[in-house]
Amino acid sequence: MDQKISALLDSYREEFVRTLQAWVRVPSVKGKAEPGAPFGKEIARMMDLAVETGRKMGFETRTFDGYACDMTLGDAEEKIAVLGHLDVVPVGDGWKKDPFGAEVENGRLYGRGSSDDKGPSLAALFAMRALKEAGVPLKRSIRLILGGDEECDWQCMAYYTKHAEMPEMGFSPDASFPLINTEKGMLGFELRFPAAAEGLQVLEMATGERPNVIAGECRALLAGDQALADRVAAFAEKTGLDYRADVTEAGVWVTARGIAGHSAYPEGKRSAIGMMLVLLKELGAKGGLATLAEAVGLESDGRSLGCACADEVSGALTNNMGILRLENGEWTGTLDFRCPVTADQEKLKAEAAAHLPGIQLRLTTQKPPHHVPADSELVTGLLAAYEEESGLKGEALSTGGGTYAKVLKQGVAFGAVFPGEEELAHLANEYESIDNMMLAMKIYANALLRLCAG
Numbered sequence: 001m002d003q004k005i006s007a008l009l010d011s012y013r014e015e016f017v018r019t020l021q022a023w024v025r026v027p028s029v030k031g032k033a034e035p036g037a038p039f040g041k042e043i044a045r046m047m048d049l050a051v052e053t054g055r056k057m058g059f060e061t062r063t064f065d066g067y068a069c070d071m072t073l074g075d076a077e078e079k080i081a082v083l084g085h086l087d088v089v090p091v092g093d094g095w096k097k098d099p100f101g102a103e104v105e106n107g108r109l110y111g112r113g114s115s116d117d118k119g120p121s122l123a124a125l126f127a128m129r130a131l132k133e134a135g136v137p138l139k140r141s142i143r144l145i146l147g148g149d150e151e152c153d154w155q156c157m158a159y160y161t162k163h164a165e166m167p168e169m170g171f172s173p174d175a176s177f178p179l180i181n182t183e184k185g186m187l188g189f190e191l192r193f194p195a196a197a198e199g200l201q202v203l204e205m206a207t208g209e210r211p212n213v214i215a216g217e218c219r220a221l222l223a224g225d226q227a228l229a230d231r232v233a234a235f236a237e238k239t240g241l242d243y244r245a246d247v248t249e250a251g252v253w254v255t256a257r258g259i260a261g262h263s264a265y266p267e268g269k270r271s272a273i274g275m276m277l278v279l280l281k282e283l284g285a286k287g288g289l290a291t292l293a294e295a296v297g298l299e300s301d302g303r304s305l306g307c308a309c310a311d312e313v314s315g316a317l318t319n320n321m322g323i324l325r326l327e328n329g330e331w332t333g334t335l336d337f338r339c340p341v342t343a344d345q346e347k348l349k350a351e352a353a354a355h356l357p358g359i360q361l362r363l364t365t366q367k368p369p370h371h372v373p374a375d376s377e378l379v380t381g382l383l384a385a386y387e388e389e390s391g392l393k394g395e396a397l398s399t400g401g402g403t404y405a406k407v408l409k410q411g412v413a414f415g416a417v418f419p420g421e422e423e424l425a426h427l428a429n430e431y432e433s434i435d436n437m438m439l440a441m442k443i444y445a446n447a448l449l450r451l452c453a454g
Ligand SMILES: [Zn+2]
Pocket: 085, 116, 117, 150, 174
């Protein structure tokens, strides 16, 4: 990249750290809506601070009633968008540092939101500043759009799209490098079936709160005594899976321990609900439970549901049963499919229904996939910038998760977690490496030069 721009970026280091500290110190967790603050007053305060940062750098800034703000460089009609967000998820347990202290230690800046997504958003803003200060002529202008509701409902982008013109092309620094150009489609179902009168009787079970989480533990109270507990132990022995049975006055409490995770990334995980289902069937459960044990069980690829499929750009379909609970003699549950770009979602819906006789299926979510071709100007430009600045190999990847990028017609997720780096978004002790942010800043400047200079 241009020496002058590179030197400018290096010169921002201290100011970048100071500014990011100020941003991280605002606990911008979603709160109660107030006039002018649809996501609570801390997110409104954060948005004011971001706008002030942009204005001080000399950008034209706008705010959208506390939902989102934007900052623009250049006046060309055609625009490249950079989409980030200012809200953060709640703190959670296990912090060894003040989650809003923005303490710097060993080159890391600690705090909720430091990596998701204040650090990367601010790195993009400093990249824009370097282009501005270097006086680069632009054939496309650059618009940084920061939302206040990414972690919850994306109302920010809905509002922005309604009140401003969303550029067609751009990237979101809210995931990981090298680049994600493919997001799978989604199908979500609610399941419903009556508890069977015959066979093994389940007295209590209520596992899972969110469809998109692979349950790590599942407990159920079964009608039975020591003999049943012995059969559980024998099944554990036979399968090598982690089951425990405790005989009580009320019956046998069985605990299945799997490996928790996000439903879009089932590799190396094990659903405790799936474990419970195969055990219940082994112990003589009938009806819908037996059907689910056969059609889903421990699978996360939809095979026995007739839904397994894959393609080159997006990989294989994944499936997760995140919730299964018994209430007043009725079972309810969820299925969460992440579908390859080329999958026929109507066919998947029909297959799932056909493989679950006796179970009512209600479609709760249907989202189309998102894909930007790997040979597009956007993807090739960003990957070239990444390779040039980082010296690492660039490649376009697929995700089963959702990123901000799909708000744009031609949008990709681009950074800022580097390959091999700890992924700390939403976890305790979230931090951002300052060296990595300085590198991300160079990558973003390089990318924006490729797309916009001229
Ligand atoms: Zn994020």
